[in-house]
Amino acid sequence: MLALWFGRISVRLTSPIGMEELEAIAAGAPQRAASVTDLEELEALDSELLGKRSKLSELQRTIGTLPPDQKPVVGQAIQAARAAITAALDSRRAELRLVAANALLESDRVDVTLDARSFPLGAAHLIQQTIDEVCDIFVGLGYLVAEGPEAEIGWYNFDALNTPPTHPSRAESDTMYLEFGDPADEALLRTHTSPMQARWMERYDPPVHVVVPGKVYRADTIDASHLPVFHQIEGLAVDSGITFSDLKGTLAHFAREFFGSSTTVRLRPHFFPFTEPSAEMDVSCFACDGGQSGCRVCGGAGWLEMLGCGMVDPNVFEAVGYDPAAVTGFAFGMGVERLAMVRHDIHNIRHFIENDVRFLRQFP
Ligand code: DAH
Numbered sequence: 001m002l003a004l005w006f007g008r009i010s011v012r013l014t015s016p017i018g019m020e021e022l023e024a025i026a027a028g029a030p031q032r033a034a035s036v037t038d039l040e041e042l043e044a045l046d047s048e049l050l051g052k053r054s055k056l057s058e059l060q061r062t063i064g065t066l067p068p069d070q071k072p073v074v075g076q077a078i079q080a081a082r083a084a085i086t087a088a089l090d091s092r093r094a095e096l097r098l099v100a101a102n103a104l105l106e107s108d109r110v111d112v113t114l115d116a117r118s119f120p121l122g123a124a125h126l127i128q129q130t131i132d133e134v135c136d137i138f139v140g141l142g143y144l145v146a147e148g149p150e151a152e153i154g155w156y157n158f159d160a161l162n163t164p165p166t167h168p169s170r171a172e173s174d175t176m177y178l179e180f181g182d183p184a185d186e187a188l189l190r191t192h193t194s195p196m197q198a199r200w201m202e203r204y205d206p207p208v209h210v211v212v213p214g215k216v217y218r219a220d221t222i223d224a225s226h227l228p229v230f231h232q233i234e235g236l237a238v239d240s241g242i243t244f245s246d247l248k249g250t251l252a253h254f255a256r257e258f259f260g261s262s263t264t265v266r267l268r269p270h271f272f273p274f275t276e277p278s279a280e281m282d283v284s285c286f287a288c289d290g291g292q293s294g295c296r297v298c299g300g301a302g303w304l305e306m307l308g309c310g311m312v313d314p315n316v317f318e319a320v321g322y323d324p325a326a327v328t329g330f331a332f333g334m335g336v337e338r339l340a341m342v343r344h345d346i347h348n349i350r351h352f353i354e355n356d357v358r359f360l361r362q363f364p
């Protein structure tokens with residue numbers, strides 16, 4: 001009894017708080033835990049209630065000073081208070097963690113109901129599509145596809161192609177000359193793709209079967225049918241025994257492939273310096289099938305002028321070092337814009353360079 005009494009005194013004297021206060025702290029823990037709104041506040045409360053400087057810990061430190069019979073009583077009370085407080089904090093901690101995790105999920109959420117962003121797909125320009133299609137037709141016949149320089153010299157653009165210095169196309173007004181290198185070379189922007197005939201034959205022995213797509217340049221003013229920069233596709237076939245029939249058969253095949261299987265062709269005599277004989281080839285109008293008055297494509301003529309062609313002039317063979325007695329060949333040259341305009345009923349060549357998407361989108 002005395003011991004107990006002393007013990008109580010001793011507890012009161014050496015402890016900053018009494019047992020009642022301890023019980024009050026434990027009992028109030030759930031409410032205090034419930035009142036914190038985030039994990040940071042909760043950890044602050046945790047150290048206030050259970051940390052080294054908490055009243056609970058201070059009380060615990062006094063246990064050693066208690067009489068032996070008091071130690072288990074006070075010790076158990078402290079453990080019980082600690083367990084109650086810990087349980088209250090843990091349950092609130094779990095709640096707040098869930099809230100935080102949900103907030104993170106919410107902020108990280110992908111709205112799968114959003115429409116996927118669409119990437120508009122472009123397409124090759126109609127000129128490129130036309131070049132590809134024509135080249136494919138000739139590749140199907142065993143031709144190679146080659147490209148040549150756009151900056152040329154007079155020799156390849158004119159002289160090797162049997163075009164004398166007096167020819168009108170050599171005039172300053174028709175041709176864009178370049179101030180480059182030796183003036184005697186007559187550097188210029190090629191006026192046609194034909195110089196590649198000479199370049200190719202100079203480099204490779206017969207047989208030759210090659211098509212050459214590319215840009216060509218002329219000092220023309222822009223109007224509905226002229227551009228100073230446009231495109232041509234050149235063709236050249238050289239071997240022993242090639243005849244005019246081969247020329248016509250090849251180009252008729254091309255016309256059927258490109259304009260439709262019922263297309264027919266006709267050849268009209270013409271003049272080109274580098275072919276002899278030379279011709280212009282017309283294709284039957286695919287819109288009216290041969291002459292309906294007022295046809296929007298051929299105007300009633302029934303024929304559409306399509307390309308220039310002919311048998312390679314012996315002078316060209318001589319210029320490139322071929323033996324004109326041993327080989328013959330044919331050549332042809334067509335305007336790419338013209339092909340596309342005729343086939344797609346395009347009436348203004350400027351559409352090709354304006355890059356108006358309303359035009360471009362029609363040729364996906
Ligand atoms: N080079 C000519 C021009 O630009 C087109 C041409 C005609 C090419 C007849 C040829 C050909 O190969 O044989 O007008």
